Amino acid sequence: MILMHLIRKERMNVSLIFSFAVGIFAATQLAAQSPSPILIKAGRLLDPRSGNVLSSAAVLIENGKIKEVGPVSQVQPHVPAGAKTIDLGSATLLPGLIDSHTHLLIDPIAPAEAERARHYNGSFAPALLLAIVESPSKRVFLGEQMAREDLESGITTVRNLGHSGIDGDTELRDAINAGRTVGPRILASARKLITRSSYVQSLNPALAEAILQQEFLLIDGADRARQAVRENEFQNVDVIKVTADENLTVPELVAVVEEAHRAHLKVAVHAVDKHSIQTAIDAGADSIEHGNEATDAQLKQMRDKGIFFDFTPTSYGDFFTKIFEGTIAMSLKLRPERLGSDKRTKQRYSDLAQQLLKGAPFPDASAEPYDRQYDNLVQRVMKSGVKFAAGSDMGWFYPGKTRGQASVSRFPTLHEAGMPSLDVIRAITTNAAEMLGWQDRIGSIEAGKFADLIAVAGDPVADISELERVRFVMKDGKVIRNDFQEKDSK
Numbered sequence: 001m002i003l004m005h006l007i008r009k010e011r012m013n014v015s016l017i018f019s020f021a022v023g024i025f026a027a028t029q030l031a032a033q034s035p036s037p038i039l040i041k042a043g044r045l046l047d048p049r050s051g052n053v054l055s056s057a058a059v060l061i062e063n064g065k066i067k068e069v070g071p072v073s074q075v076q077p078h079v080p081a082g083a084k085t086i087d088l089g090s091a092t093l094l095p096g097l098i099d100s101h102t103h104l105l106i107d108p109i110a111p112a113e114a115e116r117a118r119h120y121n122g123s124f125a126p127a128l129l130l131a132i133v134e135s136p137s138k139r140v141f142l143g144e145q146m147a148r149e150d151l152e153s154g155i156t157t158v159r160n161l162g163h164s165g166i167d168g169d170t171e172l173r174d175a176i177n178a179g180r181t182v183g184p185r186i187l188a189s190a191r192k193l194i195t196r197s198s199y200v201q202s203l204n205p206a207l208a209e210a211i212l213q214q215e216f217l218l219i220d221g222a223d224r225a226r227q228a229v230r231e232n233e234f235q236n237v238d239v240i241k242v243t244a245d246e247n248l249t250v251p252e253l254v255a256v257v258e259e260a261h262r263a264h265l266k267v268a269v270h271a272v273d274k275h276s277i278q279t280a281i282d283a284g285a286d287s288i289e290h291g292n293e294a295t296d297a298q299l300k301q302m303r304d305k306g307i308f309f310d311f312t313p314t315s316y317g318d319f320f321t322k323i324f325e326g327t328i329a330m331s332l333k334l335r336p337e338r339l340g341s342d343k344r345t346k347q348r349y350s351d352l353a354q355q356l357l358k359g360a361p362f363p364d365a366s367a368e369p370y371d372r373q374y375d376n377l378v379q380r381v382m383k384s385g386v387k388f389a390a391g392s393d394m395g396w397f398y399p400g401k402t403r404g405q406a407s408v409s410r411f412p413t414l415h416e417a418g419m420p421s422l423d424v425i426r427a428i429t430t431n432a433a434e435m436l437g438w439q440d441r442i443g444s445i446e447a448g449k450f451a452d453l454i455a456v457a458g459d460p461v462a463d464i465s466e467l468e469r470v471r472f473v474m475k476d477g478k479v480i481r482n483d484f485q486e487k488d489s490k
């Protein structure tokens, strides 16, 4: 009798557990996918690849993916019963933006002038050093905030290229994919491969190795380069990031590229000066990040080898003056220096860009130091036929702007430097998707792709600054933001 009772009790528990489990499973399923199909209607839809604009557009979304795109009259008959409609009025729909070069797990504040003059520990110090030695948990919460802010500004995919500790960006990616937090799709690189002294320097020798290992993988010979790629592979990275400088040799970078390609990973190489750019080209990198000093001959080699040029228009215009103003007291010497430099750069941009857009000849590139050649570089890259994309390279604390606002504010500067608006949009949608190797998933509004969409009120081709006023964001078929709706309900 007692035995029977026990058995019955056991069965009840099992069935209770079973129904509880079914409940959890159903709830997870509900959370994981949008249950009802969604029809989005908008006055216009821009296809960045062709530049075509579809009027009175409709996008049908099922299970987080785009099912059909076309004029409302064509799509409407295929909309299943129970579908939800989101009407964006006269807005322009675009694919979600792709920031192909960012740093979500760091937000340095520029050190005060006096501090910089007295104390030097390398780039982005002391913020980078603090980030490395503080708790990784603390840092990942920063990354979580930056990721969410990027998404809210319309960036639905980022490629995070270093400065995230050992596993900060791979873990953030996985947490977002698991629905634990909200953020863009992340292609994570984990630790940056560098030669010694590329970033932090002059550390306590007793602690230096341990500190460096938290943030970087050191390349010292081809064997160690291969090993570094394997360590990142163990971390399940999506891409390998290498910083090329005078100390990096072609055989070392070839070892990285071979090992990465064997694992079907692309290699993004930070290269600013001519020497490093040549190392990246000779070793067969997949993309060159920054590329400031690229010569016409190098651009031609990149085009012939199919290497992407990834623009990072981070510091153009008055970007650093704005950051300095909000974070440090500028001396009577620094302030006029900054303002003078901003004015000269801006003037040069807009004057030259206007002339070049009208077909004026290119100025002699060798006549100016590289930081003043940016406008020229944009034009030369466009003319060379090399494949290009753009990333914000954002990693700064920008007072008064969210990380998303700061990131997106970088892209219109390419237009100021003479890039046609449509090409700016391509650089952060279709072109970027191809550079990432994700052209089958993201970058355009086409059937079969992820439902990552944004909308702006005006025409972004006529006014590229519309990108800084994204008012609707959808990722994976889920609405992240819809300011149009807010306006309608008022």
Ligand SMILES: [Zn+2]
Binding pocket: 101, 102, 103, 161, 393
């Ligand atoms: Zn960077």
